[in-house]
Structures are given as C-alpha cells and as structure tokens.
Amino acid sequence: MPVRRIPLEMLVLVFAHVDDLKALVSCARTCRFFYKAATPLIFREIKVKQLYKGGEVGWYFESYSPFATLSPHLRVHVRSVRHIVIPFGFSFEMSRATRNWQPTGAPWVDFISLLPNMTSYSLDARRIGDSSFMAVVNVLLQRPNLTEVRWAVRTIPGNFDQAPLLRLHRQLRVLSITNLLSSHVNLDMYIENLPRLEVLRLVEPSPTQITSWGNPTLKELTCRDHTWPAGECLTVLQEFPNLKRLNITYRPKVTGETIYTSLGLRHLRHLTVWYDDEIRDRTRFMDLKEWILRVAPPHTPLESLTLVRKNLLIGMPASRATFSSGHFVDMLTAYPLLNSLEVPSHYVLTRDEAAAVAKACPYLQCIAFSVYNESDVVGDSSRDRRRTPGHLTQPGVTFQPLQLLERNR
Amino acid sequence: MPTIVSVDDSTVPGEGSSRLLLLVSSDNKHIVVEEDIMSRSRFISKQVEGFEATSQRHAILLPFSSFVLNKVIEYCSHYRGYYLLEDDPDAAPPGRSPVREWDQEFLDVDRNMLLRIIKAAHYLEIKSLVGSCARAIADMIRGKTTEEMREILGVENDFTPEEEHSPSSKCTG
Numbered sequence: 001m002p003v004r005r006i007p008l009e010m011l012v013l014v015f016a017h018v019d020d021l022k023a024l025v026s027c028a029r030t031c032r033f034f035y036k037a038a039t040p041l042i043f044r045e046i047k048v049k050q051l052y053k054g055g056e057v058g059w060y061f062e063s064y065s066p067f068a069t070l071s072p073h074l075r076v077h078v079r080s081v082r083h084i085v086i087p088f089g090f091s092f093e094m095s096r097a098t099r100n101w102q103p104t105g106a107p108w109v110d111f112i113s114l115l116p117n118m119t120s121y122s123l124d125a126r127r128i129g130d131s132s133f134m135a136v137v138n139v140l141l142q143r144p145n146l147t148e149v150r151w152a153v154r155t156i157p158g159n160f161d162q163a164p165l166l167r168l169h170r171q172l173r174v175l176s177i178t179n180l181l182s183s184h185v186n187l188d189m190y191i192e193n194l195p196r197l198e199v200l201r202l203v204e205p206s207p208t209q210i211t212s213w214g215n216p217t218l219k220e221l222t223c224r225d226h227t228w229p230a231g232e233c234l235t236v237l238q239e240f241p242n243l244k245r246l247n248i249t250y251r252p253k254v255t256g257e258t259i260y261t262s263l264g265l266r267h268l269r270h271l272t273v274w275y276d277d278e279i280r281d282r283t284r285f286m287d288l289k290e291w292i293l294r295v296a297p298p299h300t301p302l303e304s305l306t307l308v309r310k311n312l313l314i315g316m317p318a319s320r321a322t323f324s325s326g327h328f329v330d331m332l333t334a335y336p337l338l339n340s341l342e343v344p345s346h347y348v349l350t351r352d353e354a355a356a357v358a359k360a361c362p363y364l365q366c367i368a369f370s371v372y373n374e375s376d377v378v379g380d381s382s383r384d385r386r387r388t389p390g391h392l393t394q395p396g397v398t399f400q401p402l403q404l405l406e407r408n409r
Numbered sequence: 410m411p412t413i414v415s416v417d418d419s420t421v422p423g424e425g426s427s428r429l430l431l432l433v434s435s436d437n438k439h440i441v442v443e444e445d446i447m448s449r450s451r452f453i454s455k456q457v458e459g460f461e462a463t464s465q466r467h468a469i470l471l472p473f474s475s476f477v478l479n480k481v482i483e484y485c486s487h488y489r490g491y492y493l494l495e496d497d498p499d500a501a502p503p504g505r506s507p508v509r510e511w512d513q514e515f516l517d518v519d520r521n522m523l524l525r526i527i528k529a530a531h532y533l534e535i536k537s538l539v540g541s542c543a544r545a546i547a548d549m550i551r552g553k554t555t556e557e558m559r560e561i562l563g564v565e566n567d568f569t570p571e572e573e574h575s576p577s578s579k580c581t582g
Contacts, residue, residue, distance in 0.1 A: 003524060003564055004527075007531065010539070013540075014527075014547055017543050018547045018550065018551055019551075020551055023551050023552055023553065026555045027558060030555050030558050030562070030566070030567075031565065031567050032567050033564070121458055180432045208460060316489045392557055
C-alpha cells in the first residue's frame with residue numbers, strides 16, 4: 001500500500017514521533033506529500049540566538065532558515081520561540097553594550113510580530129537592561145495567543161515597572177522566572193490576576209516577594225533555592241491548595257518557630273524535595289519526615305516521591321543511621337498509591353526493609369537510589385538495573401543506583 | 410458515507426447477555442466479535458450507541474480487508490479490559506513513550522501491513538493502536554537519509570529540479 005494513501009493528519013502523527021530534526025528534514029525532502037506533513041513540525045519550535053559583538057547585535061538562527069528567508073508560509077508554523085541572548089566576550093564594554101541593548105525596532109521585534117501563531121516565548125539572557133526588558137514585555141503584551149512565557153535573566157538592578165504588566169495576559173498558563181532577584185520586584189504583581197495560570201516555576205525568589213499570591217488554579221509549582229524555613233514554607237504552600245506537582249527546597253525550621261498548622265496539599269501527585277547536606281542526624285531527619293507529611297498528608301494520592309540531597313560532600317557519605325530507616329518506611333506507608341520513589345544514597349534499605357516498603361506501597365514499581373557498596377543492601381548486585389539520575393551526578397562521586405522492584409502485575 | 414446495512418436479527422446473535430457485533434470487511438467476510446472487545450474503538454462505540462437509540466442491530470461495514478480486521482481484533486482482544494491512557498478521551502495526551510513490548514511483536518509486520526493497520530486504526534478511532542503504529546513507523550525512518558527513506562516507504566521524488574534547489578527547500582534541508 002503506498003504511503004500516499006494514508007491521510008495527511010496520520011502522516012503528521014507519525015512524523016510527530018520522529019524526534020530527530022535531521023530525520024524530519026529528510027522526510028520533508030522526500031516528496032511533496034511528506035513536505036506538507038513534516039514542515040509544520042520542523043518549524044514548530046525555533047531557537048534564535050542573538051550575539052552581541054562590539055555593541056552591535058548580530059543574528060543567527062539555529063533553525064534551518066535564516067530570518068530573511070523564512071517565508072510567510074513557514075512563519076505560520078512557528079508555535080514556540082526560544083530566544084537566547086549571548087554576550088560575546090567578557091569585557092566591561094561588552095557588558096555595557098549588552099545592557100544598553102534596545103530591542104525596540106531591532107529585527108527580533110519585527111520577527112516576533114510576523115509569527116501569528118506563536119504561543120510560547122522563552123528569553124534566556126545573562127544580562128539585560130531595564131529598557132530592553134520592558135520592550136520584551138511590551139511586545140509580549142501584544143500577543144493575545146501567548147500561553148507560555150519563560151525567562152531566565154540575570155537582572156541588573158533597575159526599575160521593572162513594566163514587567164508586572166504581564167498579568168494582563170489573561171491567557172497565560174505557564175510562567176517561569178529564573179534569577180529575577182531584584183528585591184523590589186514584587187512577585188504579586190506578576191502572578192495575581194492570572195486566572196489561567198497552571199504552571200509556575202521560580203528559582204531564587206526573595207522572601208519579601210511572597211505575600212498573597214495564592215492561586216487556586218495552579219497545578220504545578222517549582223520553587224527552588226528560596227530561604228523560607230519549614231513553617232513559613234508551609235504557609236506559602238497553603239496558597240496553592242490544588243497543586244498536583246511540587247518541586248521545592250526544604251529548609252529546617254528555625255529555633256522557636258512554631259509550625260505545622262498546614263492543611264497540606266491533598267491533591268498532590270508528584271513531590272520532589274531538595275534539602276541540604278546538613279541533615280545528618282536523626283532528629284533532623286525526623287523534622288524532614290514530619291514536614292513532608294505536612295505538605296502531603298497521609299493518603300494524599302502521591303504517585304512519585306523524590307528526595308534530593310544537595311551539596312554532597314565527597315568522602316562524607318551520610319551514614320545509614322542518620323535517616324532512621326524504620327521511620328522512613330513508616331512515612332511511605334502514608335502513601336499507598338506511590339509507584340515511584342527516588343532517594344539519596346544513604347537511604348539504603350536492607351532487603352527486609354525494601355520488602356516492607358513494597359508491602360506498604362502495592363503499586364510501587366521502582367525504587368531508585370544510589371548506594372555505597374555495602375553487603376546485603378539493595379542495589380548491591382551487579383545484576384540490578386542501574387540508572388544515574390542526572391541531577392545527582394557530581395564529579396568525583398560514583399553512584400551505583402538502583403534497585404528496581406519489578407512487579408508482575 | 411453510510412457504513413451500516415440492515416441485517417436479519419437472526420444473523421446477529423446480539424440479543425442475549427453476551428452482546429455480539431457483526432463486522433463485514435471489504436472482502437465481504439463476516440466476523441462476529443464481542444462488543445466488549447471492540448469497545449476500545451470509538452467508531453464502533455458510536456455505532457453501538459446508534460443501535461441502542463434505534464433498538465435495531467446492524468452489521469457494520471468496514472472499508473478494509475478481513476486480514477487487517479483480524480489484526481485489529483487481535484489487538485483489541487489482547488488489551489480487553491485494560492486501561493490505556495491514549496484511549497481515554499478525558500486524559501491529557503501522553504508524552505512520547507516507547508512502543509509497548511507486546512505491541513512491538515504485534516507490529517513486526519511488513520511496511521504495507523503496518524500502513525494498513527494504522528489506516529484501519531485511524532478509521533476505527535483506536536488511538537492507542539494509531540500511536541503504536543506511528544511510533545513503529547517513526548522508528549523505521551529515524552536516522553535515515555532522504556534516499557533511504559524513499560526506498561523504505563516506497564515513495565517517489567515528485568519535486569521539480571527547481572523546487573529541490575529553491576531556498577524554500579533549503580529551509581527544510
């Protein structure tokens with residue numbers, strides 16, 4: 001049966017599973033029918049790299065077309081733009097040139113306006129001046145179809161009055177902000193009045209920025225490298241009662257802090273907790289355990305739990321005694337729907353404990369954890385399937401994860 | 410296009426507790442299958458709803474051969490009673506995932522057959538099977554050059570020499 005006899009939308013579906021751009025391009029060059037199906041996928045997401053050189057803005061595209069030849073019939077396919085601004089060189093002059101960059105009237109503004117179907121915009125700039133940032137926001141405000149905005153910008157202190165105007169974007173569903181550290185930037189101004197916001201990712205938010213940005217529509221929150229102690233963090237989380245996915249840093253409670261009046265997140269399905277290396281004694285672990293149980297109260301439909309220990313000190317592996325395996329297993333019994341568990345290296349379990357975990361969590365399909373080679377611990381066998389979680393990879397440290405408890409279900 | 414013809418009730422033993430369907434392939438083979446097995450197909454489900462509305466049961470004419478139809482029935486029988494995310498109209502579309510092990514063996518057929526199955530699955534609106542076939546075909550063409558792809562999929566180059574060397578063509582290549 002000739003391929004040409006299958007419907008076009010089915011061919012598009014087939015090509016959507018080809019994740020290799022070069023293969024897609026080969027598809028497009030095969031015949032006209034394939035060209036029609038593959039082209040929207042090739043131009044669906046484009047990456048624009050903008051290079052500063054001696055105060056001038058140079059352009060090149062990583063996609064298969066330079067801007068000048070991106071013809072109108074191809075522009076309509078662009079859904080997502082990833083805009084990367086790269087300072088060329090590190091001299092003070094270069095830096096200043098970057099800071100003073102004015103995108104208004106620059107080619108990229110024209111470029112953005114020529115993409116009628118763009119729904120996602122991402123800006124990755126190490127340094128960007130206030131006026132440039134405001135120009136970015138102003139351009140975005142003119143895009144009613146926009147549902148996703150991400151920026152990772154190393155800001156220079158200044159006035160970002162325009163940025164909060166993004167809240168006028170009633171359609172915005174995903175907002176990701178990294179390194180927006182200016183203390184006077186109030187996140188309330190960004191987040192309030194975004195009725196459709198579902199995903200919010202913040203890295204290094206300032207504690208003063210959090211006052212009342214509760215959002216019941218939010219389903220996914222990433223809030224890393226904040227400075228809130230345990231109790232304050234719980235208070236913040238109460239603002240988002242319907243979260244399904246949470247990726248957050250845990251900081252121990254401060255002396256005298258009264259905490260744990262939280263109702264918890266009863267709809268949570270995926271929880272990732274990052275904590276510092278300082279939790280080396282059993283009491284601290286118990287605090288962590290209690291905190292987790294407050295964030296996700298017993299019988300929350302939690303499906304995956306990931307604990308990540310940051311700043312691993314080479315040569316100082318935490319001992320098995322620090323985490324109190326009995327309490328750890330006890331904690332897991334609170335989540336009977338758990339099917340994936342990923343824990344740091346010192347959470348080694350004996351086979352009996354692993355069996356107890358498997359019994360407490362009947363849906364558990366995978367326990368992933370790095371272990372130091374000790375006898376009679378899960379993960380010791382070379383026959384075990386191994387996987388090194390990318391975020392745990394540290395130079396000089398060899399992780400030997402993981403034991404998978406495969407179940408014949 | 411009407412896909413239903415009226416049949417004598419006696420030919421469709423669907424009145425009892427085990428409800429059966431009569432499927433008629435393009436080569437005029439009559440295949441009786443339990444309704445429950447084919448419930449994965451949204452097309453069939455809609456037809457059955459129509460039967461219930463009119464209180465009449467019909468044979469369902471399908472525009473593909475019995476060989477292909479049997480393959481589809483084999484797939485549906487294997488996953489009978491299973492929940493597959495792809496077939497849930499209310500679930501969010503799943504991300505990219507590898508072809509299931511059983512599906513790999515099931516789809517280990519030649520190109521023509523694979524294309525016939527995906528076309529049938531598309532017609533019957535069985536999303537999980539369409540997705541598995543799509544992934545299987547994508548695996549066939551991943552990493553191949555244009556010439557190799559033409560050979561694998563049996564297509565001819567219908568670009569004019571001008572089109573092949575036009576800037577627009579270079580945009581995609």
